[in-house]
Amino acid sequence: MAPRAKDYIKSLPNDFAASIVVFLVALPLCLGIALASNAPLFSGLIAGIIGGIVIGLASRSHLSVSGPAAGLSAIVAGAIALLPSFEAFLLAVVIAGIFQIALGFAKSGIIGDYVPNSVIKGMLAAIGLILILNQVPHLLGDDSHFESDEGVPQAKGNIFSNFIFAFGNVNTTALLIGGVCLVFYFLWEKLVSGKKGLIRFVPAPLIVVILAVIINYFFQQKGTGLNGEHLVVIPQASSANEFFSFFSSPDWGMIMNKNVWIIAITLALVASLESLLSIEAIDDLDPYQRVTPTNRELKAQGLGNLFSGLLGGLPVTSVIVRSSANVNAGAKTKMSTIYHGILLLVSVAFVPAILNMIPKTALAAILIFTGYKLAKPALFIAFYKKGWDQFLPFVITIVAILSTDLLKGVIIGIGVGLFFVIRSNFRSSVVVVNDNNRYLIRLRKDVSFLNKPIIKKKLEEVPENSHVLIDAGRADFIDKDIIEVIEDFIIHAPLSNITVEVKRSLYKDQGFNRKLVPPDANGRYVRTHEKTIKPATEI
Numbered sequence: 077m078a079p080r081a082k083d084y085i086k087s088l089p090n091d092f093a094a095s096i097v098v099f100l101v102a103l104p105l106c107l108g109i110a111l112a113s114n115a116p117l118f119s120g121l122i123a124g125i126i127g128g129i130v131i132g133l134a135s136r137s138h139l140s141v142s143g144p145a146a147g148l149s150a151i152v153a154g155a156i157a158l159l160p161s162f163e164a165f166l167l168a169v170v171i172a173g174i175f176q177i178a179l180g181f182a183k184s185g186i187i188g189d190y191v192p193n194s195v196i197k198g199m200l201a202a203i204g205l206i207l208i209l210n211q212v213p214h215l216l217g218d219d220s221h222f223e224s225d226e227g228v229p230q231a232k233g234n235i236f237s238n239f240i241f242a243f244g245n246v247n248t249t250a251l252l253i254g255g256v257c258l259v260f261y262f263l264w265e266k267l268v269s270g271k272k273g274l275i276r277f278v279p280a281p282l283i284v285v286i287l288a289v290i291i292n293y294f295f296q297q298k299g300t301g302l303n304g305e306h307l308v309v310i311p312q313a314s315s316a317n318e319f320f321s322f323f324s325s326p327d328w329g330m331i332m333n334k335n336v337w338i339i340a341i342t343l344a345l346v347a348s349l350e351s352l353l354s355i356e357a358i359d360d361l362d363p364y365q366r367v368t369p370t371n372r373e374l375k376a377q378g379l380g381n382l383f384s385g386l387l388g389g390l391p392v393t394s395v396i397v398r399s400s401a402n403v404n405a406g407a408k409t410k411m412s413t414i415y416h417g418i419l420l421l422v423s424v425a426f427v428p429a430i431l432n433m434i435p436k437t438a439l440a441a442i443l444i445f446t447g448y449k450l451a452k453p454a455l456f457i458a459f460y461k462k463g464w465d466q467f468l469p470f471v472i473t474i475v476a477i478l479s480t481d482l483l484k485g486v487i488i489g490i491g492v493g494l495f496f497v498i499r500s501n502f503r504s505s506v507v508v509v510n511d512n513n514r515y516l517i518r519l520r521k522d523v524s525f526l527n528k529p530i531i532k533k534k535l536e537e538v539p540e541n542s543h544v545l546i547d548a549g550r551a552d553f554i555d556k557d558i559i560e561v562i563e564d565f566i567i568h569a570p571l572s573n574i575t576v577e578v579k580r581s582l583y584k585d586q587g588f589n590r591k592l593v594p595p596d597a598n599g600r601y602v603r604t605h606e607k608t609i610k611p612a613t614e615i
Contacts, residue, residue, distance in 0.1 A: 128417015217247020
């Protein structure tokens with residue numbers, strides 16, 4: 077049920093506090109992803125604003141936050157290099173948005189429901205680890221590479237090389253400020269956890285940022301403070317005309333360019349899948365376990381990309397990092413994402429100079445804490461206790477995402493999860509129990525051709541002078557191949573003095589019409605154009 081107006085009013089303290097957290101997380105990421113995409117920096121901010129306000133209004137997701145995603149930056153960078161201009165790329169973004177709206181009306185949102193829970197949890201844990209790997213260099217004062225949501229290969233290297241090399245390029249001031257902020261965040265979380273009253277509405281990231289700015293100010297007075305690339309850098313406009321000059325429009329003259337359409341379709345498919353996976357993950361994190369209408373979400377994402385392309389922004393998707401920060405900050409409704417979009421717009425338009433005082437090491441501390449919440453050691457232990465069929469897809473998804481990117485890693489994780497689903501069904505569909513020379517072979521659930529080898533093997537292992545009961549009463553479906561194996565066994569079983577009984581007809585229930593005939597003069601049962609079998613006793 078959609079929240080009512082009074083629900084939004086009641087949740088205002090929680091939602092506004094959470095929006096500040098998301099705003100502080102989203103601000104550097106919007107800039108960093110634009111840099112990674114070889115696009116104008118302001119285009120990342122436009123995408124963040126659109127993702128917050130437009131998609132926030134159109135979507136029925138309670139806690140998801142949309143914006144530019146690093147998972148698309150490689151595609152975006154390649155597209156910008158391929159097309160004649162950035163304006164031609166904006167046209168591709170607009171068309172991609174239209175495609176996504178069409179996918180929503182085609183009810184394609186059901187795709188996300190087929191992703192196993194172990195893969196979704198693995199995706200979240202991988203994002204947490206990537207956050208930590210990506211932000212430790214900033215914490216140490218190495219700010220020579222861009223921020224990333226999902227570990228896309230970066231201009232300087234990749235998340236692993238940047239993580240390692242950062243230890244050889246430590247800035248003492250940045251490490252001190254970031255270390256104090258990180259320790260303060262953990263202590264604050266422990267202090268506030270379970271508390272009642274106004275203190276639980278105070279956003280820790282806001283205090284962390286203010287603390288970092290104050291500490292850096294004192295260091296600057298001594299000549300050792302952070303400056304330049306160690307601080308947030310937002311484009312500043314001296315007038316309204318200059319501010320609006322940061323916006324761009326699509327080049328409609330490129331509408332017949334086939335590359336524009338190919339890029340548009342690629343963006344629509346990848347952005348849609350990434351959004352659906354993110355929605356699944358965020359709904360799982362929702363304390364109230366509310367369900368997002370996925371088809372409505374595709375329409376909302378399409379509308380967001382349509383507006384983003386028209387105004388000069390990067391393509392947008394539902395983004396896990398910002399969404400998980402939203403959940404952890406205590407958001408209750410979708411108003412938090414709308415507020416964060418408004419804060420981005422206001423800050424970029426009116427107070428960029430103040431935002432440019434924030435040290436990146438403080439933002440790194442916030443993101444490292446968020447990453448820790450997503451990839452707690454307790455999560456790995458919990459999945460290990462669930463068994464290998466849950467633990468392996470979880471771990472392999474993490475490794476695959478860290479080794480490639482979000483989309484490829486999730487596809488690999490789904491493949492592994494599907495293998496274990498088939499394996500589980502393969503093993504549990506056939507149960508064999510024996511007591512001396514009495515055998516019970518029970519078929520359960522869906523018995524497909526994949527079960528043929530094990531059924532054939534078990535039947536052939538039945539010794540002479542035995543009695544076999546084949547119980548198909550609990551099977552929802554039995555493949556024709558399985559029926560043929562059983563028929564063959566029934567035909568040659570008398571040669572070993574094996575008697576066979578069948579519980580539930582294998583033929584009538586499966587739509588077969590077999591002709592049953594008596595044995596020949598020698599007591600043998602032979603095949604005709606319609607396979608013949610020994611009449612089995614029905615129980």
